[in-house]
Amino acid sequence: MQKFPAYYTIWHKLGVYALKYTAWLVLFFLIVPIVVIIPLSFNAEPYFTFTRGMVTLDPAAYSTRWYDAVVTNPNWMLAIKNSFIIGFFATIVATVLGTLAAVGLSSQYMPYKRVIMALMLSPMIVPSIIVAAGMFFFFTKFGLAGSFVGLVIAHAALGVPFVIITVTATLSGFDRSLYHAGLSMGASPLKTFFDVVMPLIRPGVISGAMFAFVTSFDEVVVVLFLAGPGQRTIPRQMFSGLREQINPTILAVATLLILVSVAFLITLEFLRRRSERLRGLEDHG
Amino acid sequence: MNDTPTIAPVALERGTSDVLTKAEIRLAHREVRRHKMVAFALVVPLLLFLFFSFVAPIATMLHRGFYSPVVAQLIPNTLQSLATWDGQGQPDDAVLTNMAIDLKRLAADRTSGKLAAEINRNKPGASSVVKSSARKLRRTDDADLAQNGATLLLAANKAWADPLMWRAVQKSGDTYTDGFYLTALDLERTFEGELQIREATQIYIKLYTKTLRMALIITLMCLILGYPLAYYLANAPSKTANLLMIFVLLPFWTSLLVRTTAWIALLQTNGVVNSFLTGVGITSEPLDMLYTEFSTIIAMTHILLPFMILPLYSVMKGIDPTLMRAAMSMGARPIPAFIKIYLPNTMPGLSAGALLVFIISVGYYITPALVGGTDGQMISNIIAFHMQQSNNWGLAAALGSMLLILILTLYWVYDHLVGTDNIKLG
Amino acid sequence: MKTTTMIAGAALGALLASTAMAEELTVVSFGGAYGAAQKKHMIDPYTAKTGTKILFEDYSGGIAEIKAQVEAGNIQWDVVDIEVIDLERACSEGLLEVIPASVLAPGADGTPGAQDFIPAAIANECGVGNIVWTIIYAYNEKTIGSVKPNSIGDFFNTKKIVGKRAMRKRPQVNLEWALIADGVPVAKVYEVLATEAGQARAFAKLDTIKDDIVWFDSWSQVPQLLNDGGAVMGQSANGRIFDAIKKDGKPFKMVWDAHVYDLDVWAVVKGSKKKDLAYDFISFAAGTKPLAGMPDVAYGPTRKSSMVLVDPSVIPDLPTSHLDEGLKADGIFWADYGESLGEKFNEWMLK
Known part of the structure; x- marks a missing residue:
């Protein structure tokens, strides 16, 4: 039982309970659709729903056949491989360019800061259909449509805003005089950057890189417009599967992806705590 | 700084x-x-x-969206001779002959379909005229064609006597055109150059309105669901809040295709929700929930809800909890106290979250494409349709540009209200 | 740092390896049960024989994707399995390569290719015959209720048969059926559909069932819709229903009234960088033995020499045994009217 201040009326107490249950209902709404997928992916039947056997916990109603279907299907395996390759290179490009730019943008001397910042964050805001259509028109001219290079470039552009945001955030707690001290002691900007700045912003860079990777890993619209059959990725494979032939293989892949997100979430939380320790900040709560 | x-x-x-x-x-x-x-x-x-x-x-x-060079490249001679036509009655025989010769060449090159598609955009139904004429003219003799081209063209299809057909040809011949943008606004230009509402069909303004309406509903849903949860989390003990935050962050980090898949599994005719409803006996027949506007809205609310909760939460965290308590201990009633004191303090988070959700949902493509059926489609879907299905790239570009302008305006508002350097992740 | 370098090296290696793999042939067809039969009788044997890897993709028909690739100069597909109803249009719009006569391999019995194929299978210069198939509609005996449909009229009669009808999201076949259901004689369908009034009549008929239609893109969706109750009856390629009945024992029933039969052919996308490889594949896939495997899913082979190899028990299920009940899809009509009717259809959908 909760303790209430003496001046609370009965209505007020009810209000507190109503709030609590509303909040729990919303949490339920947020999490249940994701949790439901996991048992469904072990369905022995080719349906998207709980069979009678599943409800009564009959072991025969469960199977790993859809996981086997993923592993033995060359299209899914190719998609998984491609997703990692494209994600990896897009992340590197976005992280390197984004980190450099974020350091520049954090400088108090940076001209036209507001405009440039707005431009660099805009890939996050502009609808992906517009980006995809534009890239389709433009990249075709250079033979980049239907190529890995084209997709890496496209996904790197989409990942850049996240790197900028996270790195800028770590830099905002960073004492600039260190950097200037390094510079004024005659060290080259590059050396100063790697020796002084980099260790401090590393958590921000890593979490930015993770965001960039997830952005690429989850991106489907640009892939739909730009990729050829040889460049199919996991989301694309899921998209066409959901459009054409719905079977629980997709649920098996979805479950695997949920595990990936859990891993990311844990890593990010770990990084956040470390970053706070490094910057000597107290838990902001 | x-x-x-x-x-x-x-x-x-x-x-x-x-x-x-x-x-x-x-x-x-x-x-x-x-x-x-x-x-x-x-x-x-x-x-x-x-x-x-x-x-x-x-x-x-x-x-x-402005550039349309195809027709000018395909039938330069016809267009040149058509330039002097006054727009009334059937053009000179020379024009018709040129067209007949051009059509024969196009049929042999297999490019008559391109011409047909372009002209069809200015005169629905013209495509079959162009293509069937080209097919018939393909077998004619060159000399005969040069002599009696006009007669042969009219024999191939009598629609070539119609001045409206020729106006459509002439209009399609412009290399630079505002036609796509006008179509995107449900407008068209009369032969005399005046703007009027498009006669054939008006769908795009309606679609934009519908998209904005759906985005507004989604934003409101996110607000209604997100506000109490953010409030609860912000005022819960730190340990509980951190634990419950996982329920917000996990969906946020989960692939949107996974979440869309989840909604398909939940909402389909034989899906989890329907089995539950019929099993418990609330309904006797399964409800049609998937492939509707309803399923688009609910799935998108689920997908975008974290974008509302996170900024609200971080703002509410910063509000002194004694504020409300003090007000109420001095006798203020909860609801007026909330409206006068608490709500204004959460405005930065509220506007940031609401704008972000609104901006993202206006341009959303994937979820409506997968769960929207025909009545849950938004403007992005029609752009994709013209890119991939009807291959009307000019119109797709014009519709896309209008969407872009809309988004950039909202982004500008966001930048001024919230500031892009205040975007936080996680 | 060392591990990072190693990961980078491995990923780079993988990237190079996958670019090298671009030397594969991309073959596109309709997926589902049909795709599985093609994989078994055409794709896998070809790979086994020649060592050429094949990327076997699904699409849901139509010419839009081919057109986008050709017009953008971004060719992704090499070989396409295309419906003849779309073939004429695709060929006359320059989206397909003209196939050299040498691609027509002689039959297993030695008959020269040109004589072994049924004439319609090689009538168009851009395609080489594959199968004879048809579009029927089918219902689920479990969900249909006591009154069973048996004509196209019933498909359009929402009072007699209550429930959702699944239809493919394109004008082809739907408009033909609408006219037949509205009383137009089968022989006159295309003549009527060529007129403004006839088109209006077809759309008006479709209007009467618009609220009861579930639209689908891909043929693979139909057995699923019938199975899970998403629709009580649905338009389908006959093979999909046949497969669901035979292999999965589904309680589906086909209605042959006014089925619209057509051919599927192999074609090569214009500008394919692997044209010769593509021809080689087609020559193999349209051979006697691979084609003789298609009756697995109740599609008729387009080679006379293949018919000999067909299990006599499936012959009554082949479209060729029901030609007198059906309508031949008119590729030339759709070449001329595909564009404008497609546009009208989409506007009608959005209304």
Whole structure:
């Protein structure tokens, strides 16, 4: 039982309970659709729903056949491989360019800061259909449509805003005089950057890189417009599967992806705590 | 951090009481310039990269909405001879002959379909006229064609006597056109050059309105669901809040295709929700929930809800919890106290979350494409349709440009209200 | 740092390896049970024989994707399995390569290719015959209720048969059926559909069932819709229903009234960089033995020499045994009217 201040009326107490249950209902709404997928992916039947056997916990109603279907299907395996390759290179490009730019943008001397910042964050805001259509028109001219290079470039552009945001955030707690001290002691900007700045912003860079990777890993619209059959990725494979032939293989892949997100979430939380320790900040709560 | 780089660090170190010599001021300015250069040099690689990978593609798309060179390339002779036509009655035989010769060549090159598609955009139904004529003319003799081209063309299809057909040909011949943008606005230009509402069909304005309405509903849903949860989390003990935050962050980090898949599994005719409803006996027949506007709205609310909760939560965290308590201990009633004191304090988070959700949902493609059926489609879906299905790239570009303008306006509002440097992740 | 370098090296290696793999042939067809039969009788044997890897993709028909690739100069597909109802249009719009006569391999019995194929299978210069198939509609005996449909009229009669009808999201076949259901004689369908009034009549008929239609893109969706109750009856390629009945024992029933039969052919996308490889594949896939495997899913082979190899028990299920009940899809009509009717259809959908 909760303790209430003496001046609370009965209505007020009810209000507190109503709030609590509303909040729990919303949490339920947020999490249940994701949790439901996991048992469904072990369905022995080719349906998207709980069979009678599943409800009564009959072991025969469960199977790993859809996981086997993923592993033995060359299209899914190719998609998984491609997703990692494209994600990896897009992340590197976005992280390197984004980190450099974020350091520049954090400088108090940076001209036209507001405009440039707005431009660099805009890939996050502009609808992906517009980006995809534009890239389709433009990249075709250079033979980049239907190529890995084209997709890496496209996904790197989409990942850049996240790197900028996270790195800028770590830099905002960073004492600039260190950097200037390094510079004024005659060290080259590059050396100063790697020796002084980099260790401090590393958590921000890593979490930015993770965001960039997830952005690429989850991106489907640009892939739909730009990729050829040889460049199919996991989301694309899921998209066409959901459009054409719905079977629980997709649920098996979805479950695997949920595990990936859990891993990311844990890593990010770990990084956040470390970053706070490094910057000597107290838990902001 | 300070945006105004007028005072150099050198000057600061000297303190304010000293007077600088000219040489020192010069040195200071040079120092500032050097810092500016270094900062800018760091940004340049990304600027160049984004220019190639992002700005130029979008610019190409905008250009596509005006540029339509196909017809001018396919039938230059016909267009040239048609230039002197007054727009009334059947054009001269010379024009018809040129068209007949052009059509024969196009049929042999297998490009008559391209011409047909372009003209069809200005005169629905014209495509079959062009294509069937081209097919018939393909077998004619060259000499005969040069002699009796006009007669042969009219024999192939009598629609070539119709001035409206020729007006459509003439209009399609413009290399630069505002036609796509006008169509995107449900307008058209009469032969006399006046704007009027498109006669054939008006769908795009309706679709934009519908998209905005759906985005508004989604934003409101996110607000209604997100506000109490954010409030609860912000005022819960730190441990509980951190634990429950996982329920918000896990969906946020989960692939949107996974979440869309989940909604398909839940909402389909034989899905989890329907089995539950019929099993418990609430309904006897399964409800049609998937492939409707309802399923689009609910799935998108689920997907975008974290974007509302996170900024609200971080703002509410910063509000002193004693504020409300103090107000109420002094006898203020909860609801007025909430409206007068608490709500205004959460406005920064509220506007940030609401704008972000609204901006993202206006341009959403994937979820409506997968769960929207025919009545849950939004403007992005029709753009994709014209890109991939009808291959009307000019119209897709025009619709896309209008969407872009809408989004950039909202982004500008966001920048001024919230500030892009205040975007936080997680 | 060392591990990072190693990961980078491995990924780079993988990237190079996958670019090298671009030397594969991309073959596109309709997926589902049909795709599985093609994989078994055409794709896998070809790979086994020649070592050429094949990327076997699904699409849901139509010419839009081919057109986008050709017009953008971004060719992703090499070989396409295309419906003849779309073939004429695709060929006359320059989206397909003209196939050299040498691609027609002689039959297993030695008959020269040109004589072994049924004439309709090689009538168009851009395609080489594959199968004879048809579009029927089918219902689920479990969900249909007591009154069973047996004509196209019933498909359009929402009072007699209550429930959702699944239809493919394109004008082809739907407009033909609408006219037949509205009383137009089968022989006159295309003549009527060529007129403004006839088109209006077809759309008006479709209007009467618009609220009861579930639209689908891909043929693979139909057995699923019938199975999970998403629709009580649905338009389908006959093979999909046949497969669901035979292999999965589904309680589906086909209605042959006014089925619209057509051919599927192999074609090569214009500008394919692997044209010769593509021809080689087609020559193999349209051979006697691979084609003789298609009756697995109740599609008729387009080679006379293949018919000999067909299990006599499936012959009554082949479209060729029901030609007198059906309508031949008119590729030339759709070449001329595909564009404008497609546009009208989409506007009608959005209304």
